[in-house]
Amino acid sequence: MSLNATRILWINPLGFPDYDQPMGDYINSIKSPEVAVEVISFKSDAQMNNLEYRTFEALIVGDTVRVTRYAAKEGFDAVVIGCFYDPALEDSREISGEAIVVAPCQASIQVAANLANNFSIIIGQEKWRAQMTERVKHYGYGPRLASMRSIDVAAHDLQKDCGLTETRIINAGRKAMEEDRAEALILGCTCTFGLAEKVQKELGIPVIDPIIAAYKAAEHLAGLKKQFGWVPSRKWGSAAPSEDQITEFGLFREAPPIGNKLNFDVRGFI
Amino acid sequence: MSLNATRILWINPLGFPDYDQPMGDYINSIKSPEVAVEVISFKSDAQMNNLEYRTFEALIVGDTVRVTRYAAKEGFDAVVIGCFYDPALEDSREISGEAIVVAPCQASIQVAANLANNFSIIIGQEKWRAQMTERVKHYGYGPRLASMRSIDVAAHDLQKDCGLTETRIINAGRKAMEEDRAEALILGCTCTFGLAEKVQKELGIPVIDPIIAAYKAAEHLAGLKKQFGWVPSRKWGSAAPSEDQITEFGLFREAPPIGNKLNFDVRGFI
Amino acid sequence: MSLNATRILWINPLGFPDYDQPMGDYINSIKSPEVAVEVISFKSDAQMNNLEYRTFEALIVGDTVRVTRYAAKEGFDAVVIGCFYDPALEDSREISGEAIVVAPCQASIQVAANLANNFSIIIGQEKWRAQMTERVKHYGYGPRLASMRSIDVAAHDLQKDCGLTETRIINAGRKAMEEDRAEALILGCTCTFGLAEKVQKELGIPVIDPIIAAYKAAEHLAGLKKQFGWVPSRKWGSAAPSEDQITEFGLFREAPPIGNKLNFDVRGFI
Amino acid sequence: MSLNATRILWINPLGFPDYDQPMGDYINSIKSPEVAVEVISFKSDAQMNNLEYRTFEALIVGDTVRVTRYAAKEGFDAVVIGCFYDPALEDSREISGEAIVVAPCQASIQVAANLANNFSIIIGQEKWRAQMTERVKHYGYGPRLASMRSIDVAAHDLQKDCGLTETRIINAGRKAMEEDRAEALILGCTCTFGLAEKVQKELGIPVIDPIIAAYKAAEHLAGLKKQFGWVPSRKWGSAAPSEDQITEFGLFREAPPIGNKLNFDVRGFI
């Protein structure tokens, strides 16, 4: 790897490695040549294949922070938490040192806000609605959320029959567009990777793939960091715990709970 | 313990047992005779004596959920998460089965909303301001928050010199009252237990002790549950993961991470 | 009556006594044994059997405040204004002395906020929608109101054919649940007493009876008052008029406008 | 009085007639020649000379509605409730028949919104702050309220030493302008009549006299009503009780509680 390359860590926030390779390949296919990407999932007894429930998320919050700490120490420029609930985002941002932490929901919305007056989010199941709506409002975009539309497919089934999933997204997206007056769509799960393109062609409005939005935001913000020194604030609410406290409390002494790791290096340097 | 007694679990969400006895004694001194209370802290390598940082909270989110699961299985009527950030509250509410989950910030505000038009929250350090303000807004009470006033004392030092802490709370509270027009005060940390009374006498406005507010809300809501069947919703955003998924993913197989446990039984039944 | 018993005044804010006995019996059936309850309605020329119109409420605002003044003088610990519009709540809170004043809408919402992410309110007629929505927003819970659903039954007809009313509530409630994604229901009129249980069984989500919510909140807050001195604030916007002004203006010289009075004493002391 | 003249009823919502003459003369000096104005106060045992407390307002809500009913029956085109708290405004609007009901706070804000980006309200005492802020937000102008500034003078003392009151308003207004960046001022009490002019000259920004704003809004809206038939809505939340119910409940059988009455007729017809 080039000494000075931008380095991005993509966290699949699960103790379940099966998404690592396809998501990694997908990211590899869209990344800038001069960026090195590491894709990881956790080493954990909890073998969840989705984060549809708050319970599941709760069980990976600690590990997400532990791995972000690792990213900070290892000098990554940016970290992406690869789940559309943006779990542990604020927690990770606190301990990320000079690494920027990015997540798909916030990143997707920020893109959409440059392309349209409002947007709808396509969700897999009704379960997601309450929590994601809360997130969107948290970021300040409540008034721009035209609707949530569910396609009634569980997160881990989204890639099972891509044609079927696309059809459902197109149908739900068309309703969002025609009935809720959405001007753009966001796919509300990172497991939809690769499905946006056809939907966009079909409906004729921007359809945001959250993996692309989040990953490219990480590249963008990592670039700003390297070029202009825009690292995360460490003041007031953004202050991190002191190293003394971390030592005193015995935190982060163990190796980071990384179970699986894939590297997608700077092109030509692998 | 009487067969039919109301049972409340108080979680000190730390892998650090030192607060268990004094907080337990305090709760014991205010509880209804016919309620049985269990006070626990976690078994954990992370030996934090405070949760002032998001990082620290992130490290106890999983254990809080695990112990709430234990409470659900053991038939507790209510669970209190004993930290004013209300960490893991929504997560725990999802997995609590028929147990009501309560936390100090929400509980304190709900009391204050019956006593005054607005309130200020006394915080230990400026660090807390951003996150707690977010919480207050999340509950819908942003327009009723007159101010946050910091006393510049760390959470774990609040009980070190109670006289000094009281003096600082009185000074900050008076400013909140006189300059920010607060009509009531809330002490923004469970480590302030026992300090509200003197402040209230001095300032002449209601001063809410968050341990009392949270614990008594738990008794109140547990009573409603037992008498009227008002258990947590399990619909839509409140749906819990299925037992099948829990089994499939290998969750909650280990014993709950309880490090220390104190019992305060129904009076006369110990 | 025991000297030290908690005393609660339930106001049926009407110059119409017919609800007193059934509501009183209902409250008596759910109250704590050690609490003494007085149920009153007004002595008034205005013989309204409902408060569906603002006009009707306006005509009982003065009497509600007069009777709250009586409660303050008589040493009641809490007062409940028994109408879901929460009429004269802020006014009564100002003049209640050390008595806590509680009302069904606010109390019901505070319970629901502990059980679910959102709620719908079942209303009798469309007329109620605008004013109740305003109230819910006033308390800060606008973003948690999934919907209002009307059953097209006037307040004073709700108990005429309870089976029919229940059926309509179940139908409206199911729509609220299925179409508006409500996770809990609140019955938006105190005249629905006794009807929540069957609805809850049928729909499987929490259904809040506003009489229970309000009465039990009064017991809860009265308990906090007696145990911890949490009386209403009398600062700034919560300040009460001085006794001098009250005398100067000739207020409250007449006997309180109580037309009908029922007592439900501490169990074993009647 | 000309048969077709516009007729406006100004209610001094007090059982205290002393303000009637000076306020009536003031209104007379600013009214359009072709409008007939009736100024009334209540016949009541409650002899309050101010409405600074919610308790006092509560005691006049019923009478305000009763007199609005009289205005509806007598064919007034508009009614003004002459207190800056806008007491009983929504209640009166329901029962006003075809009469427009106007109040000073809403009317003043609507003028200010045409003259400046924001405004401050000068209040007599801190007591007023919470309730008036709530009102301003209720009307949707919360984001345009730069500040409330108190001059520490009771409502009924505002006209005692007009020079002193003016000085205090100028001082408070200057602070609102310089420190809170207010671009306009509203005087937050109808007892300030006649004081705005000098303040406006001194500070050089618009200073709204609430009597003028409210009275002239009444003329304006009464004109629209007569010319274009824009009477109050009677649909949904604006529906009025039926005459049948009014009769059944025995409402409005007594003469309207008018204690004092002054007439300022169409010029040339007195």
Added chain:
Amino acid sequence: MSLNATRILWINPLGFPDYDQPMGDYINSIKSPEVAVEVISFKSDAQMNNLEYRTFEALIVGDTVRVTRYAAKEGFDAVVIGCFYDPALEDSREISGEAIVVAPCQASIQVAANLANNFSIIIGQEKWRAQMTERVKHYGYGPRLASMRSIDVAAHDLQKDCGLTETRIINAGRKAMEEDRAEALILGCTCTFGLAEKVQKELGIPVIDPIIAAYKAAEHLAGLKKQFGWVPSRKWGSAAPSEDQITEFGLFREAPPIGNKLNFDVRGFI
């Protein structure tokens, strides 16, 4: 023209004169006799017959400000920008000198807020929805907007077949009333002049014609200005550029871009 007459400038913000005569006649038919009205449209290469698109509005912003400057210099008391998008309203208010600037959307809402709890706006095409909703929220009335309902007629076709347009407005208005619970309607385009009356008769709720609302607001506010000196604030955000800067930058040296001009003088003075 009488020396002291109130003078109002109505701007048809288009480089297209065809609306001038019918709108002028309409205004003439509703104006007070003692007011002189000038109706103008622009001299411009851009010959748009509507402002449905932001692009079109952008092309008239400069001219609107230039003509407002002319109004300020010529001593007009008020200016109305005759398009329901209220284009260039804030810009024109800055440069209007002592003239009040009024626009139909804000003026219509202010009337509706005195007549009903909420309102719907009838729009010509879906295109208008996003921008007008934004405007309504900007004025603080977002919570009172029951709905937007489109009749699928372009702005410049609204007067083509008035019977058809009325029918469509009645149908859309009825849906707004019955389904969205609107208590009042606002017609969302100045090209609807003359159509409100029949709709109002049919639906039985207030239907606001935006030309009337805006024009009469101008008369009302111009009257307040003349009688009480309530001119626009020139402080902080309302400050106007200095005449020195205007000269230095060479602004407003050309004649105002007025293409067509109609005068409707004080009655009896023509």
Added chain:
Amino acid sequence: MSLNATRILWINPLGFPDYDQPMGDYINSIKSPEVAVEVISFKSDAQMNNLEYRTFEALIVGDTVRVTRYAAKEGFDAVVIGCFYDPALEDSREISGEAIVVAPCQASIQVAANLANNFSIIIGQEKWRAQMTERVKHYGYGPRLASMRSIDVAAHDLQKDCGLTETRIINAGRKAMEEDRAEALILGCTCTFGLAEKVQKELGIPVIDPIIAAYKAAEHLAGLKKQFGWVPSRKWGSAAPSEDQITEFGLFREAPPIGNKLNFDVRGFI
């Protein structure tokens, strides 16, 4: 220029060319090598050197849209409107065809939202406060705006004595940080280019230079467009006028009002 290079148009929205060279050089110093940038200002009689007043902005809205139309036709990938008020942003977005339109205020906030919980904006003069606050709220970030702090320097004087300006920004920024608890700063004028770095070093929190934020957002979004087809929505509120209408109304027939033009080409291809 390489055939496939990303092309960005930077508009200095003034009929005044003096900023073109220094801003162009600044942008050239930070741009990606493979991007071609064109910097333009307008050909106009209005020779303003700043846009501090709405009046001035109004006079450039039409030209901004005309030049955006040129950018759409010429195949630019993105357009930046180089003023922190983000003037004509929504208008330009409508007519931009497939070009992304970006502006400094929105772009700066989107960066800050990834680095800190809140931010303050440093403004040149108090005049800017009202309008910019409105903008920040429009984008949804009102709750994250800690404060506006003015340094009392006119826009066109910001680069006169850079040392002095820096000192004032540091002083104002320190107050924002210490008194308003800002965790990040945004410089609220594009004329501050080059000044952020020293302020950031001095205060130790992120200080966003709006030129960098806007320009780099343009690169980022132009990249997304080229790689993923994320062009602006043309649905509902984002629909553009038809070419037929544009022709019929005679729009955009003249050459675009470009007065000065600088090209900064792809490195190595000049």
